[in-house]
Amino acid sequence: MQKHSVFTEHVTLNMGPQHPSTHGVLRLELDLEGEVVLECRPVIGYLHRGVEKIGEARTYPQFLPYTDRLDYLSSASNNGAYVQAVEKLLGLEVPERAKYLRVIALELNRIASHLIFLATFANDLAATTLFLYAVRERETVMDLFESWVGARLTQSTMRIGGVMADLPEGFIAKANAFCRLLPQRLNEYDRLFTRNRIFEVRTRGVGILPPEIALDYACSGPTVRGSGVSYDVRRAAPYEVYDRLDFDVVTFSSCDCLARYLVRVGELRQSVRILEQCLEQLPEGDYCAKTPRVLKPPAGEAYGRVESPRGEFGCYVVSDGGTNPLRVRLRAPSFFHMAVLPQMLKGWKIGDVVAILGSIDIVLGEIDR
Amino acid sequence: MIERLRTQLGDALESAEQVGDELRARIRPAALVAAARLCKENGFTYPCDITAVDTRTELTLVYRLQSLQTKQQVVLSVGVPRSGARVASLSRVYGAAGWLEREVYDLFGIRFEGHPDLRRILLTDDWEGHPLLK
Numbered sequence: 001m002q003k004h005s006v007f008t009e010h011v012t013l014n015m016g017p018q019h020p021s022t023h024g025v026l027r028l029e030l031d032l033e034g035e036v037v038l039e040c041r042p043v044i045g046y047l048h049r050g051v052e053k054i055g056e057a058r059t060y061p062q063f064l065p066y067t068d069r070l071d072y073l074s075s076a077s078n079n080g081a082y083v084q085a086v087e088k089l090l091g092l093e094v095p096e097r098a099k100y101l102r103v104i105a106l107e108l109n110r111i112a113s114h115l116i117f118l119a120t121f122a123n124d125l126a127a128t129t130l131f132l133y134a135v136r137e138r139e140t141v142m143d144l145f146e147s148w149v150g151a152r153l154t155q156s157t158m159r160i161g162g163v164m165a166d167l168p169e170g171f172i173a174k175a176n177a178f179c180r181l182l183p184q185r186l187n188e189y190d191r192l193f194t195r196n197r198i199f200e201v202r203t204r205g206v207g208i209l210p211p212e213i214a215l216d217y218a219c220s221g222p223t224v225r226g227s228g229v230s231y232d233v234r235r236a237a238p239y240e241v242y243d244r245l246d247f248d249v250v251t252f253s254s255c256d257c258l259a260r261y262l263v264r265v266g267e268l269r270q271s272v273r274i275l276e277q278c279l280e281q282l283p284e285g286d287y288c289a290k291t292p293r294v295l296k297p298p299a300g301e302a303y304g305r306v307e308s309p310r311g312e313f314g315c316y317v318v319s320d321g322g323t324n325p326l327r328v329r330l331r332a333p334s335f336f337h338m339a340v341l342p343q344m345l346k347g348w349k350i351g352d353v354v355a356i357l358g359s360i361d362i363v364l365g366e367i368d369r
Numbered sequence: 370m371i372e373r374l375r376t377q378l379g380d381a382l383e384s385a386e387q388v389g390d391e392l393r394a395r396i397r398p399a400a401l402v403a404a405a406r407l408c409k410e411n412g413f414t415y416p417c418d419i420t421a422v423d424t425r426t427e428l429t430l431v432y433r434l435q436s437l438q439t440k441q442q443v444v445l446s447v448g449v450p451r452s453g454a455r456v457a458s459l460s461r462v463y464g465a466a467g468w469l470e471r472e473v474y475d476l477f478g479i480r481f482e483g484h485p486d487l488r489r490i491l492l493t494d495d496w497e498g499h500p501l502l503k
Contacts, residue, residue, distance in 0.1 A: 045491040052476075053500055215437070216464035218416045229437070236440045237390065303391070303433070303442075316431070318422050327422040329431075339468040368491060 010038065017046050021124045021354045024364030026338075028353070035349040040342040047368040055328030060086050060295045061160055063328065067315075068154035070330060071366040074113040076105040077308035078366070079158035081315035082328075084239055084304025086160050089297035089319050097285035098162030099240040104175070104278050105145075105157040106240070106306070107271040111182070112141040113309035114264045114271075121261060121358045122193055125202055130193050137185055140178050147171060160295065162288025172279050179272045179279075186268055194265065203257035207344045207356030210255060217340040220333050221311025222267065223360050226260035228253030233307035244281075247274050257359035264309075264361070296323055310334050310361055332366035370411060370443065377407050392443045402457050404445055405432065409462060412436040413443050416463035419470060421477045423503045428454060428477055434463075449479060451502065458484035476501035 016027040025046035031039040051070065055063050067082045068075035080102065087094065094102075115138040122130035142152040147168050149155050157163050193199055209219070211227040224231055232249040234242040250266030252259035299321040305314040311333030318327040337360045344356050370392055371385045381400035386393055396404050413434040422429045432445040449456060458481035459466040470481040471490040478499035481487055489496060 045489075045493070048491045050500065056503075213464065215415055218418075218435075218463075218465045231437055236437070303444075312417070314418060314433075316418065316420065316433075320424075326424070329418070329420045329422075331418045331420075331433075335468065336465055339465060 008033075015350075015353065017043075022357065023120065023362055026362075026364055026367075028357075030345075030350070030353070032350070035351075037345045037348055037350070037353060040345045040353075042338050042341060044338060044364070044367050047364045049369065051369045052328055052330060055325055057324060059323045060297065060325065063325070064159070065154070065156045067330075068156050069365060070332065070369060071113075071308055071310060071313065071334070071363045072154060073116055073363055074109040074309045075153065075155045076102070076109040076157050077306045077313050078315075078330075079156065080106055080239070080306040081304040081308075081313050081330075082317070083158050083160050084306065085302040085315045085317040086295075086297060086304075088302035088304065089300055089317060090160070090291075090295070092161055092289055092291065094162055094240075094289055095286040096241075096283050097166075098287050098289070100278050100282045101163045101167065101287055102158060102240050103242065103245070104167075104275060104282075105155070105163065107274045107278070108141050108144060108175075109155075110271045110309045111268060111275075112138050114268050115141075117264050117309070117361045118189065118193075121361075122199075124354045124358045125199060127193055127196070127199065130189060133185070133189065133192075137182060140174075140181075144171060144175060144178070147174075159288050161291045162286065164288075166287040172282075175275065175279055179276050182272055183269060186265065190265070194262075200258065202352075202355050203261060203359070204254075206257045206352050207348065207359060208255045209340065209344050213340060213343060218336045219311065219340060220336070221307065221309065222260050222263040223311060223333075223337050225249065225251045225263045226359075227255040231312075233305050233312050237305055239304075239306060241278075245274050245277050257355050260359040260361075267309075294323060296321060305331075308333060310363065310366070311337070313366070330366070330369055332369065334360075334362035334364075334367045337362055338367055370441075373407060373411060374404065378404060390441050392441065393446070394443065395446045395448070398447050398449060398456050401432075401445070401447055402459065402462065405434070405459050405462050408434045408443050408445070412438055413441075416459075416465040416469070417442065419459070419466060419473060421473050421479060421501075423451065423477070423501065425503055427451060428479060430456065430473070430479065432459070452478065454479045455482055456480070457482055458487075460484050475499070478502065 016022045017025045027043035029041040067078040115134040119131040119134035297319040301318045314331030316329040320326040381397040383395040415435040417435040418433040430447040475489040
């Protein structure tokens with residue numbers, strides 16, 4: 001029997017920037033040995049729009065709609081961090097009712113974002129059906145926002161001092177109906193997808209992120225809670241009315257794609273819990289504080305932070321006393337998760353790259369700004 | 370914690386004050402690594418953010434370090450010149466510093482000495498200038 005010598009070499013392959021599974025315009029330079037990833041160098045910046053620079057040339061209220069477009073799958077959380085920072089600079093008190101309305105917006109956005117995660121994660125692993133179901137559920141959330149603030153995705157729900165408008169008629173009834181429906185649908189998805197053998201093989205034990213590395217890279221949100229670290233900004237630095245609401249911080253400790261997926265599914269159920277409490281406890285009052293026509297926060301700096309569906313979204317605002325901020329720094333959780341991704345991919349195959357990248361649920365809008 | 374910084378850094382600690390959950394300390398550039406290591410040893414192991422601000426008179430580097438146990442933050446600020454600034458890299462102290470310092474270099478032009486891979490991250494490789502400068 002003749003033995004042939006086989007010539008092998010490492011190949012550097014581009015994944016992206018146009019690719020159905022990279023969740024936006026992301027380029028991954030992959031050094032491969034066959035199908036196995038040796039090194040990965042993410043290349044970002046394809047969606048860089050200079051938002052932080054724009055912030056220096058807009059008044060404080062004018063900048064708000066720009067924040068929607070960062071993590072565009074959860075516009076309220078971007079709003080939330082920005083207004084928190086500006087309100088700290090102004091020393092502005094937000095009315096009770098407005099705080100509850102903000103939490104309603106934030107949790108509805110969390111639900112919408114996590115539903116998109118379910119949809120795209122399943123789709124990446126070739127379970128297309130779940131995409132159609134999850135997106136169908138999300139349509140109700142989009143309808144709710146359209147009736148409330150006029151937009152489905154980049155909602156600009158918040159204003160400095162409160163929210164844009166009060167809830168329209170029928171909103172509370174429709175939202176409550178949604179809260180009753182969603183857990184049942186989630187049970188269906190569990191049967192369809194979570195307990196599916198193929199899904200399990202592609203996610204259990206795949207893409208391990210050890211907690212020490214996750215913390216050294218300042219990971220947050222489901223990415224870090226899937227590695228056993230119970231860090232949630234809603235508990236660490238409560239904002240709005242989160243300190244009065246009952247909910248669990250969902251954590252799993254297996255550090256794999258499955259853990260991160262299960263955290264988000266768990267959070268969907270917790271968001272429903274929070275929503276129901278808010279709809280029930282919603283007090284009378286103003287939906288926004290009165291603010292002067294021209295906003296000039298005194299010179300100083302403040303850091304606003306919220307628990308977005310992706311993690312700690314922070315907004316560091318520096319004021320020089322003028323009408324425009326001196327600096328707006330947007331701390332995006334996905335940026336840190338991208339930074340640690342190469343370590344999560346080493347040794348896995350290209351098919352696993354899709355699962356691992358999907359499991360950290362990045363949005364390029366907030367990475368690139 | 371303010372006391373520990375004062376003891377370790379002496380004169381290099383230009384000012385320190387507690388504002389809410391934040392311990393804001395301004396330090397001299399030469400003391401950056403020592404201050405960061407001291408913070409890390411004292412529980413501030415989470416590198417929440419590294420960025421810079423152009424105040425028109427200087428560039429202020431801002432390091433936001435968090436303690437997940439106490440939920441407090443230490444915010445170190447370091448003043449450097451608006452052009453030609455060189456500062457020690459914290460990439461060997463905190464993992465996240467790698468990408469964060471690349472972004473500060475990209476947008477402000479501050480060079481981080483000892484950084485393993487200091488190159489632009491958001492802008493294209495052939496971009497000229499550092500756009501977040503005033």
